[in-house]
Amino acid sequence: MSQPSRSASTPASARPSPADSTDVFDHGVEHEQVVFAQDPASGLRAIIAVHSTALGPALGGTRFYPYASTADALRDVLALSRGMTYKAAVAGLDLGGGKAVIIGDPTADKSEALLRAYGRFVESLAGRYYTACDVGTYSPDMDLIGRETGYVTGRTAAVGGAGDSSVLTAYGVFCGMRAAAEHAWGDADPAAVLDGRTVGVAGVGKVGRHLVGHLTQAGAEVVVTDVAQGALDRVREEYPRVRVVGSTDELVATELDVYAPCALGGALTDEVVATLSARVVCGAANNQLAHDGVDKLVEEAGIVYAPDFVVNAGGLIQVDDEREGAHGFDFERARARTAGIYDTTRAVLERAASDDVPSAVAADRLAEQRIRDVGRLRGIWLG
Structure with missing residues (x-):
């Protein structure tokens, strides 16, 4: 059983920002797992960050963005994944926090081969991390990723998914x-x-x-x-x-x-x-x-x-309904849960x-x- 990182019990005012570090072992950044993924054949360069699985598997979207450097991408994924832990916790979901980034221009670099290679890396984490849409990725992309892994949400309605979160x-x-x-x-x-x-x-x-x-x-x-x-x-x-x-x-x-x-x-x-x-x-x-x-x-x-x-947190609630629903995604059920954000x-x-x-x-x-x-x-x- 993975325990919550110490950052989960440190006051925000005293907690160092992941944006201040490019080394996950520096400055108190205590993510459970950070995976660098590379597939030269398709051009994939990605980072998957699992911040915490204290409440359940980590779930968070995949951002496809032309970062200026790997260090910039790492800073972003560390900060975003930590935020997902807190988002899931305060929303009352049985989920941990994770996030992924693919380094590149989605309008030029995205391809079926790249997305499927990325899906294989998600699959290699064996359910510790579920992915979904984020900046630069869309539901049809999740369908392609889903041809390589079951640990994906936010797929199109045509394949039983929740669609655009x-x-x-x-x-x-x-x-x-x-x-x-x-x-x-x-x-x-x-x-x-x-x-x-x-x-x-x-x-x-x-x-x-x-x-x-x-x-x-x-x-x-x-x-x-x-x-x-x-x-x-x-x-x-x-x-x-x-x-x-x-x-x-x-x-x-x-x-x-x-x-x-x-x-x-x-x-x-x-x-x-x-x-x-x-x-x-x-x-x-x-x-x-x-x-x-x-x-x-x-x-x-x-x-x-x-x-x-x-x-x-509404998007997270939406894709979690797709992940959990015994009889498939139910939009009205997810919308009612989202209304609880008020x-x-x-x-x-x-x-x-x-x-x-x-x-x-x-x-x-x-x-x-x-x-x-x-x-x-x-x-x-x-x-």
Whole structure:
């Protein structure tokens, strides 16, 4: 039985960031397993990181991205996999945390041979790690990976899979945003709390586009930006009332009630916090805090921060339903479970207020408590 790493019981303020290390044995980074995978014939270069299996097998998506160096890829996969441990724990899932990255340009380097070679490496871990979609990978890619391994989720509906996990990721962020907005403004009707509010969405790709749909239906005024013109064009076509600005800097400087970072990590820097007019930050991007001290700056600025790994767990819930479902994936069942992110977000914000700590610390404490309690019980049963 693998035990949770010591990082799972170390306060966030004292825990070194995996982003500070390119050696998994340095700086207290205590992942259970890190696998470097290479297949010269297909060009595959990948890293699979299993952070913890204290609550169950590690599950996390595969990111296909043109990292500048192997060190950059390693930093990213270490941070992302640790986040998955906490995401699964606070969502109440019987899963551990893992993540994978494939180094390369998905538009140029992705091939059936490469994905199937990657699937064989996933299979070699014998169920310690389940993969799914992430940036640069899609459900059809999971179908190809699934021809080599059963430890894959997020496949297309045509093969009995859950499909695109961004659908419920966006819904979960929306549920968490309603809870955070209710906490910030004290509105009695959570269904109407975003009506008339101005929400800025940075990144309208997979998840952000679906989030825009929920926000417009809720009556919010939505402002968006993205580095990809195609993503902006698609949002403009689907939601003509949405306002587009030219950059994230411009979006952050806009008068907002809610800011939703939905692109890559590190969105909340000292400079962004100092500039933001938004009262609430709630988005889908992973690892939004640029460094450990930012959570305190957010709190001091009077911003209600809904921790990313709390609100973006909908996709994990979706693919876990595919993995666990005895009779196949059930979207409505997964959606009902995802709706619970509203209550979880409320619990985190209430814990932060009662403990007088930033919400990111409160979320860590709730996750760590479950890892300790349930992980210990699982160890007793499994020996």
